[in-house]
Amino acid sequence: MYRILSKRTLGPKIREYVIEAPDVAKVGKAGQFVVLRLHERGERIPLTIVECDRKTGGVTLVVQEVGKSTQEMGDRFQEGDSVLDVAGPLGLPSDIERYGTVICIGGGLGIAPLYPIARDLKAAGNEVIGILGARSRDLLFYEDRLAAVCDELHIMTDDGTYGRKGFVSDPLREILAGGRKIARVWAIGPAIMMKVCAGVTREYGVPTIVSLNSVMIDGTGMCGGCRVEIAGEAKFACVDGPEFDAHKVDFDLLISRQRFYAEEEACAVEKYLAERRGEGVAR
Amino acid sequence: MIEPKATPMREQAPDVRIHNFSEVPLGYSEDEAIREASRCLQCRNAPCVSGCPVGIDIPGFIRAVKERKHDAAIARIKESNALPAVCGRVCPQETQCQGVCTLGKRLEPVAIGRLERFCADWEATHEACTPTVQPATGKRIAVVGSGPAGLTAAGELRRRGHDVTVFELLHVAGGVLMYGIPEFRLPKAIVQREIDALRRLGVRIEVNKVVGRVATLDELLRDGYDAAFVGTGAGLPQFLGVPGENLNGVYSANEFLTRTNLMRAYRFPEYDTPIRVGRRVVTVGGGNVAMDSARTALRLGADESVIVYRRSEAELPARKEEVHHAKEEGVQLHLLTNPVEFLGDKGRVRAVRCLRMELGEPDASGRRRPVPVKGSEFEIETDTVVIAIGNGPHPLIPQTTPDLALTKSGNIAADARTGATNLRGVYAGGDIVTGAATVIEAMGAGKRAATAIDEYVSR
Ligand SMILES: Cc1cc2nc3c(=O)[nH]c(=O)nc-3n(C[C@H](O)[C@H](O)[C@H](O)COP(=O)(O)OP(=O)(O)OC[C@H]3O[C@@H](n4cnc5c(N)ncnc54)[C@H](O)[C@@H]3O)c2cc1C
Ligand SMILES: Cc1cc2nc3c(=O)[nH]c(=O)nc-3n(C[C@H](O)[C@H](O)[C@H](O)COP(=O)(O)OP(=O)(O)OC[C@H]3O[C@@H](n4cnc5c(N)ncnc54)[C@H](O)[C@@H]3O)c2cc1C
Ligand code: SF4
Ligand code: SF4
Ligand code: FES
Numbered sequence: 001m002y003r004i005l006s007k008r009t010l011g012p013k014i015r016e017y018v019i020e021a022p023d024v025a026k027v028g029k030a031g032q033f034v035v036l037r038l039h040e041r042g043e044r045i046p047l048t049i050v051e052c053d054r055k056t057g058g059v060t061l062v063v064q065e066v067g068k069s070t071q072e073m074g075d076r077f078q079e080g081d082s083v084l085d086v087a088g089p090l091g092l093p094s095d096i097e098r099y100g101t102v103i104c105i106g107g108g109l110g111i112a113p114l115y116p117i118a119r120d121l122k123a124a125g126n127e128v129i130g131i132l133g134a135r136s137r138d139l140l141f142y143e144d145r146l147a148a149v150c151d152e153l154h155i156m157t158d159d160g161t162y163g164r165k166g167f168v169s170d171p172l173r174e175i176l177a178g179g180r181k182i183a184r185v186w187a188i189g190p191a192i193m194m195k196v197c198a199g200v201t202r203e204y205g206v207p208t209i210v211s212l213n214s215v216m217i218d219g220t221g222m223c224g225g226c227r228v229e230i231a232g233e234a235k236f237a238c239v240d241g242p243e244f245d246a247h248k249v250d251f252d253l254l255i256s257r258q259r260f261y262a263e264e265e266a267c268a269v270e271k272y273l274a275e276r277r278g279e280g281v282a283r
Numbered sequence: 284m285i286e287p288k289a290t291p292m293r294e295q296a297p298d299v300r301i302h303n304f305s306e307v308p309l310g311y312s313e314d315e316a317i318r319e320a321s322r323c324l325q326c327r328n329a330p331c332v333s334g335c336p337v338g339i340d341i342p343g344f345i346r347a348v349k350e351r352k353h354d355a356a357i358a359r360i361k362e363s364n365a366l367p368a369v370c371g372r373v374c375p376q377e378t379q380c381q382g383v384c385t386l387g388k389r390l391e392p393v394a395i396g397r398l399e400r401f402c403a404d405w406e407a408t409h410e411a412c413t414p415t416v417q418p419a420t421g422k423r424i425a426v427v428g429s430g431p432a433g434l435t436a437a438g439e440l441r442r443r444g445h446d447v448t449v450f451e452l453l454h455v456a457g458g459v460l461m462y463g464i465p466e467f468r469l470p471k472a473i474v475q476r477e478i479d480a481l482r483r484l485g486v487r488i489e490v491n492k493v494v495g496r497v498a499t500l501d502e503l504l505r506d507g508y509d510a511a512f513v514g515t516g517a518g519l520p521q522f523l524g525v526p527g528e529n530l531n532g533v534y535s536a537n538e539f540l541t542r543t544n545l546m547r548a549y550r551f552p553e554y555d556t557p558i559r560v561g562r563r564v565v566t567v568g569g570g571n572v573a574m575d576s577a578r579t580a581l582r583l584g585a586d587e588s589v590i591v592y593r594r595s596e597a598e599l600p601a602r603k604e605e606v607h608h609a610k611e612e613g614v615q616l617h618l619l620t621n622p623v624e625f626l627g628d629k630g631r632v633r634a635v636r637c638l639r640m641e642l643g644e645p646d647a648s649g650r651r652r653p654v655p656v657k658g659s660e661f662e663i664e665t666d667t668v669v670i671a672i673g674n675g676p677h678p679l680i681p682q683t684t685p686d687l688a689l690t691k692s693g694n695i696a697a698d699a700r701t702g703a704t705n706l707r708g709v710y711a712g713g714d715i716v717t718g719a720a721t722v723i724e725a726m727g728a729g730k731r732a733a734t735a736i737d738e739y740v741s742r
Binding site for chain 1: 452453454462490491492493496497498518519520522528529531532534535537538541542546547551552553554555556557559630631677678679
């Protein structure tokens with residue numbers, strides 16, 4: 001059992017948890033993830049490690065409530081409660097080096113996994129340009145944390161309720177077109193956002209890393225369910241990644257495989273919500 | 284007069300069992316067990332014993348069954364085999380103990396596996412004999428992986444008084460016994476019972492511990508473990524490498540079976556993990572894994588379940604009983620057929636393009652090599668494909684233990700007799716050493732390594 005040390009809300013359906021998992025906290029690095037299971041009947045959910053506190057054994061995770069499991073976590077798991085399983089750290093850590101000037105792009109929930117990478121890149125001596133994007137103002141979080149580790153921060157919202165109106169790819173293109181020497185770009189967010197960013201950086205020949213969130217079951221290299229195509233070759237995102245060279249990723253395949261269980265996911269949410277109504281709990 | 288045929292075991296009828304996940308064979312009653320035990324000739328040279336990889340005193344335990352001394356029978360079995368309830372159910376008996384049974388020369392061999400299962404199940408409902416544990420030695424041993432190899436090594440080492448911790452990366456212990464072999468062939472409660480018994484013996488089992496990431500093997504040895512046993516299995520699914528293999532609806536057998544067994548997707552949405560099975564499922568391969576996948580597909584609601592295998596029936600590596608059960612349940616075998624491409628529609632598989640094969644000259648394995656028949660391409664319509672062509676070594680330990688010597692195929696190089704690797708204090712056994720093999724062989728390796736580890740730490 002793994003205790004929830006703290007829980008807070010960052011935005012609508014976005015919550016931050018600190019979970020006591022000392023083994024993970026001791027060695028977890030930026031770019032790696034854990035697999036979490038809520039209870040006996042739960043599925044294994046991959047979640048990126050945002051921060052590790054080696055002293056308290058706390059591992060920070062940010063969870064967006066998109067389906068049954070993540071909603072249930074938000075509704076039923078409070079500070080002091082425990083989740084059944086946390087395994088990790090899984091996946092390969094980010095390649096943190098001194099590159100020069102780097103751009104770190106986080107879209108939507110991707111801001112959470114982006115933060116530790118930006119933090120470590122800064123600590124390694126890079127000049128870090130941050131670009132954060134969200135659909136609207138209330139969905140944007142961690143601006144303060146990113147501001148603290150970025151030399152320059154651009155904020156975009158789709159609807160213009162905060163920062164500039166537009167997509168994260170807009171400032172990316174402007175910076176690259178401006179001729180500044182950018183050594184590397186990290187782009188983490190929805191598959192379509194990563195695909196667009198990869199398209200922009202390809203034009204300018206800037207090496208770009210994306211973190212692929214394919215559907216995972218074990219997260220340990222045992223099932224092949226998470227496979228993605230990198231330069232035409234099948235790779236397991238959970239052990240060969242989750243970070244890959246953006247210019248070699250087949251994003252359309254990723255998107256298609258992410259959607260495979262849409263019907264079942266909808267059915268699970270429906271059943272869960274009916275159950276909640278039965279319990280008389282208003283959401 | 285000896286009964287020419289083995290005493291049959293009652294089974295769920297095929298039309299009933301394809302709608303549930305309960306065990307197919309129902310076990311012997313005491314009378315049936317005694318009847319079967321009476322067929323044994325009690326051969327003095329007992330070839331059956333040498334056919335059993337762990338050398339169970341087969342005539343000895345069978346005699347005890349015949350005399351209704353079931354407690355003596357199970358005690359006799361357990362001298363050599365810690366998991367009889369498992370082995371009695373899943374050993375490929377026809378190529379092991381029963382394959383060399385004297386009776387089998389003229390009549391049906393004694394149903395040794397069924398009798399072993401009877402004894403183990405009898406024990407489960409009666410007072411269990413707990414094995415004794417030697418006084419504490421103060422030596423700490425890490426066992427990596429909780430499949431049959433790791434569990435056997437852990438039990439043996441604990442009984443010798445060592446302090447044993449098993450590390451397992453999944454959320455349950457048991458390895459393939461839990462995530463791979465389906466409930467209808469090996470009920471998970473039986474595996475759990477064996478694991479609980481190990482815990483009672485004092486073996487510590489830590490799940491969710493990914494050795495290599497949480498701590499490397501080197502770190503375990505540095506941080507106070509006197510020796511380690513690596514039984515991490517053959518967990519890496521292999522694919523055919525043909526076009527279309529990453530389409531939606533194409534699963535590795537590991538994914539298909541893990542979703543079903545470990546995550547209980549057959550009870551979705553009561554359990555949270557879903558699985559999608561179409562109307563016609565095509566499974567590629569001919570081993571136990573393929574049979575398990577094809578039979579699982581029927582139970583998940585597929586109308587048709589088809590196995591595509593590139594050799595002929597004689598070469599099917601699966602246990603005979605599984606092939607028989609699969610056929611009874613309506614699994615169709617497309618033999619001498621090889622898939623060359625998966626065709627899709629909107630990202631989802633819709634057909635398998637196959638070639639017919641014929642058998643040519645024998646290859647390195649002694650089996651006749653399948654060669655494609657020119658111009659024989661045809662398509663099988665399908666909506667779900669399961670690739671069950673084998674598993675490679677689980678890569679995590681080799682990747683994170685740079686000095687560990689490996690074989691050409693990426694398995695850990697270990698001494699066949701002791702399991703010793705090139706690293707001091709590190710032993711290995713089971714599928715990670717041999718490649719995908721059998722439960723009983725993995726157990727045998729775990730047991731031999733335990734003896735060697737015991738000697739090593741006692742020096
Ligand atoms: C390496 C990795 C890191 C991730 N990090 C985070 C994170 O830090 N924060 C966060 O909120 N989310 C993260 N995700 C996504 C998260 O795992 C899914 O949102 C979650 O599993 C959805 O579960 P659900 O039951 O609530 O939703 P469902 O209704 O089951 O699914 C909703 C969506 O989530 C995706 N999804 C469903 N099951 C899985 C699964 N087993 N593995 C991956 N994706 C799945 C589906 O593509 C679907 O579009 C990460 C995914 C991966 C692979
Ligand atoms: C579907 C299927 C059906 C089968 N049917 C039969 C049958 O009928 N009869 C038969 O005799 N054999 C059968 N087999 C083969 C048999 O199950 C295996 O040979 C046997 O389980 C091997 O045992 P093992 O202990 O070496 O490895 P496994 O059972 O594979 O166990 C290895 C364990 O180690 C864990 N692990 C791996 N890496 C790490 C790590 N770094 N840290 C922590 N833990 C780790 C894994 O998660 C796993 O739990 C079947 C196999 C499959 C897949
Ligand atoms: S362990 Fe397997 S091979 Fe040995 S006697 Fe039992 S069924 Fe036969
Ligand atoms: S070989 Fe067969 S008949 Fe002879 S002792 Fe063994 S089981 Fe009995
Ligand atoms: S999630 Fe199973 S191999 Fe990656």
